[in-house]
Amino acid sequence: MRKILAFLMTVAVATVACGGTTTPSDTATATEAPASAGAPSASAEGGGLPEGTLRVLVHQNPPFTEFMETFNDRFEAAHPGVTVDMAVVAPNELATITQTRLAAKDVDVVDMFAFDTGVQSYMKGVTPPIWQTLADAGALMDLTGQPFVDLYDPSAIADAGTYNGKVYEINLGRVGFSGLYINEDLFAANNVAIPTTWSELVTACQTFVAADIPCMTAGGQDVWPIFVTGYGILGSAYPDQAALVEGLWTGTIKWNDDTSVAMWEKLRILATEMIESGATGIAADGAPGRFASGEVATLSGFTWLAPAIEAAQPAFKWTFIAFPGSDNAADNKYVFGKYDQGWTIAADTPNKDASLAYLAEFSDPATYQEFVNAVGAIPTQPDATLDTALGRAIAPSLGDFRIGWERYWIPPTGAGQFAFPYASFFKPFGEFDTAQQAADAAQADLQAGLDASQ
Amino acid sequence: MTYLFGRGAARAWPYGLVLPGLLLYLVFALLPSLATVVYSLTDTNGLTPAPLNFIGLANYQEFLFRGAAAGENLEALMRTVLFCFLVTTIQFVVGLLAALLLNQKLVGTRWFRALFFLPVILGVTIQGLVWRLFLYPLDGPVDSVLELFGVESELLGGSGLGAFLWVTVVQIWSNMGITMVIFLAGLQTIPDELHEAARIDGASRRQSFWNVTWPLLTPAVTTNLILSIIGSLQAWQLFLVLINYRPGTQVLGYVVYAQAFGQTSGSTTSNSFRQGYGAAAAVVLFVVVFIVGVTAQYLLRRREERLLG
Numbered sequence: 001m002r003k004i005l006a007f008l009m010t011v012a013v014a015t016v017a018c019g020g021t022t023t024p025s026d027t028a029t030a031t032e033a034p035a036s037a038g039a040p041s042a043s044a045e046g047g048g049l050p051e052g053t054l055r056v057l058v059h060q061n062p063p064f065t066e067f068m069e070t071f072n073d074r075f076e077a078a079h080p081g082v083t084v085d086m087a088v089v090a091p092n093e094l095a096t097i098t099q100t101r102l103a104a105k106d107v108d109v110v111d112m113f114a115f116d117t118g119v120q121s122y123m124k125g126v127t128p129p130i131w132q133t134l135a136d137a138g139a140l141m142d143l144t145g146q147p148f149v150d151l152y153d154p155s156a157i158a159d160a161g162t163y164n165g166k167v168y169e170i171n172l173g174r175v176g177f178s179g180l181y182i183n184e185d186l187f188a189a190n191n192v193a194i195p196t197t198w199s200e201l202v203t204a205c206q207t208f209v210a211a212d213i214p215c216m217t218a219g220g221q222d223v224w225p226i227f228v229t230g231y232g233i234l235g236s237a238y239p240d241q242a243a244l245v246e247g248l249w250t251g252t253i254k255w256n257d258d259t260s261v262a263m264w265e266k267l268r269i270l271a272t273e274m275i276e277s278g279a280t281g282i283a284a285d286g287a288p289g290r291f292a293s294g295e296v297a298t299l300s301g302f303t304w305l306a307p308a309i310e311a312a313q314p315a316f317k318w319t320f321i322a323f324p325g326s327d328n329a330a331d332n333k334y335v336f337g338k339y340d341q342g343w344t345i346a347a348d349t350p351n352k353d354a355s356l357a358y359l360a361e362f363s364d365p366a367t368y369q370e371f372v373n374a375v376g377a378i379p380t381q382p383d384a385t386l387d388t389a390l391g392r393a394i395a396p397s398l399g400d401f402r403i404g405w406e407r408y409w410i411p412p413t414g415a416g417q418f419a420f421p422y423a424s425f426f427k428p429f430g431e432f433d434t435a436q437q438a439a440d441a442a443q444a445d446l447q448a449g450l451d452a453s454q
Numbered sequence: 455m456t457y458l459f460g461r462g463a464a465r466a467w468p469y470g471l472v473l474p475g476l477l478l479y480l481v482f483a484l485l486p487s488l489a490t491v492v493y494s495l496t497d498t499n500g501l502t503p504a505p506l507n508f509i510g511l512a513n514y515q516e517f518l519f520r521g522a523a524a525g526e527n528l529e530a531l532m533r534t535v536l537f538c539f540l541v542t543t544i545q546f547v548v549g550l551l552a553a554l555l556l557n558q559k560l561v562g563t564r565w566f567r568a569l570f571f572l573p574v575i576l577g578v579t580i581q582g583l584v585w586r587l588f589l590y591p592l593d594g595p596v597d598s599v600l601e602l603f604g605v606e607s608e609l610l611g612g613s614g615l616g617a618f619l620w621v622t623v624v625q626i627w628s629n630m631g632i633t634m635v636i637f638l639a640g641l642q643t644i645p646d647e648l649h650e651a652a653r654i655d656g657a658s659r660r661q662s663f664w665n666v667t668w669p670l671l672t673p674a675v676t677t678n679l680i681l682s683i684i685g686s687l688q689a690w691q692l693f694l695v696l697i698n699y700r701p702g703t704q705v706l707g708y709v710v711y712a713q714a715f716g717q718t719s720g721s722t723t724s725n726s727f728r729q730g731y732g733a734a735a736a737v738v739l740f741v742v743v744f745i746v747g748v749t750a751q752y753l754l755r756r757r758e759e760r761l762l763g
Binding site: 223412428448 | 499500501504516520521522523524525526590591592593594597606607608609610611612613614698699700701702715716717718720721722727728
């Protein structure tokens with residue numbers, strides 16, 4: 001009996017001895033003392049934070065997640081006693097996991113895409129987007145008045161993070177998705193000029209294909225990179241994308257009117273003659289590496305791919321242009337994109353001070369500049385610059401940056417699967433052979449939803 | 455007859471012993487299923503603070519009758535039935551042939567049994583990842599073979615029908631081990647004396663199979679068909695792992711998952727959660743599985759009684 005008691009005492013003592021409170025960090029740069037369990041809450045600007053685990057949820061984007069790991073290490077060093085537990089999920093699963101973890105009260109800071117696709121007055125019977133549902137349900141913390149909000153462009157805060165007069169998200173940057181990356185060496189080696197019009201792009205692709213060089217690659221395994229590549233063509237046909245969405249809803253624009261059919265023909269050419277065969281085997285994360293190998297002439301122009309291209313092959317010579325979707329060069333000046341990711345905080349987080357400190361330190365201009373350089377985002381802080389190869393290439397187009405149609409679009413309930421302007425509907429990725437087939441199917445599926453919404 | 459649990463209060467023992475299992479079933483199976491039916495009559499989005507409103511049969515009306523999306527839901531239902539038919543019949547035949555082969559006293563049969571069963575224990579994620587590599591359209595193994603015949607295909611990334619058929623192949627590959635094992639067990643319960651007697655009576659191998667083996671395999675046939683029918687009607691995980699959402703590929707199980715958890719499905723983008731609508735789709739799927747499963751079980755039991763007496 002004595003031996004048993006002695007053993008239990010030993011186990012108990014060992015457990016107490018091994019139980020962590022604060023651990024001194026030899027890389028600490030903060031001056032605040034580690035917080036103990038009984039200390040009052042510290043302000044988000046400094047001072048000790050209560051001990052605990054800060055649960056952060058982010059989406060997979062290798063340059064971003066690598067930056068975040070560095071940032072988290074610095075945050076932990078500055079706040080001994082706080083452990084950052086960051087979960088990384090696939091982008092198309094972020095909304096699902098956000099919803100489940102918020103419902104389970106199992107997350108503090110959430111990386112959330114911008115507050116767009118709001119329900120417009122002309123949209124009938126649609127389901128509101130998830131961010132709106134979360135805000136209405138009181139699941140997100142009101143960040144109005146937090147000092148770090150003032151570090152961002154007021155327009156970015158208003159357009160991408162405000163709802164019903166309250167700030168719920170600080171948006172971290174814009175991205176473009178309607179450009180084209182150019183393999184400069186391959187163009188030069190084949191005496192092909194960088195295209196400024198649609199016809200020049202078609203001719204360039206024909207030249208490359210004739211030389212057995214793939215003209216264009218995209219991370220088609222996830223499907224969306226194929227149809228998002230076509231958004232430059234859509235933008236050239238319909239430069240005012242908010243008006244496009246309203247026109248589709250009100251019937252003044254149809255997916256099978258003359259302008260749209262011409263657009264569909266270009267999307268068909270994109271799918272059948274430009275994007276390389278086998279692109280559906282390339283993951284979205286793998287496309288930059290494929291392009292940086294130098295074997296392909298162009299790559300879908302998603303601006304967030306630039307850091308990955310540079311990391312894959314620093315010596316690789318490339319540039320970025322707005323997608324030449326029109327034969328009128330003046331129509332090709334726009335880069336369409338969206339407000340991308342931002343930070344939100346769970347309304348009922350038990351780690352409020354740590355969460356606010358996390359956002360405050362991330363928003364520090366020096367840290368934010370590092371983030372911009374790491375991920376290639378178009379900044380939403382006024383003093384930050386995109387001082388990278390992408391930034392220099394895209395600078396001439398920044399004045400013509402426009403929000404893309406899919407950030408306005410909510411399809412009518414009951415619409416069919418083809419009610420979208422997707423190049424992936426064409427063979428070899430889909431079913432359609434001709435532009436008219438796709439145009440008629442798109443309008444029929446859209447009209448079915450509009451009729452059902454009356 | 456001796457009653458093993460005694461008399462008096464001791465007769466309550468069997469009920470007590472069954473109770474934990476019954477509670478587990480109630481809590482983790484029956485009650486959630488009933489809750490799904492209740493949620494299907496609401497506009498719930500799964501967020502606890504959000505209000506939940508009773509909307510009657512609106513979700514069912516939308517799922518079955520509203521616009522082009524309803525047509526696509528019915529297409530998904532037909533595709534589910536087609537998937538069930540293809541998987542059940544092909545898996546049945548392949549599993550039976552494998553079992554007949556492996557029931558021979560040949561060298562290496564134990565190793566081949568393990569090999570055939572290996573896909574079953576890999577799990578859906580590994581199965582899908584292995585086949586994605588196998589079906590890689592840029593000089594992957596299958597692509598390389600097809601190129602020898604001058605065939606170009608995006609394989610999983612190509613036409614919806616093509617992608618659907620590839621998922622069917624993977625489903626069969628991943629589950630035929632179970633079919634084989636059940637048939638093998640059934641074959642090994644058939645006494646050798648019956649085959650010997652048939653041989654002595656002059657029966658050929660084919661006659662011996664149809665008149666001796668096949669009737670006595672009836673319980674294994676019933677088990678395999680029921681498992682395969684119900685399993686394939688509910689299957690959706692391989693669709694998610696292999697192809698995610700592609701037009702013309704959805705089965706009803708995937709529609710349930712996509713609608714309830716904010717994934718792309720038809721015209722629904724990954725921007726909203728409609729768990730009430732997803733629950734309605736799940737109830738429709740349950741009704742289909744129930745009708746088909748009960749009908750199949752009734753017909754197969756009658757066949758058993760007829761063949762075995």
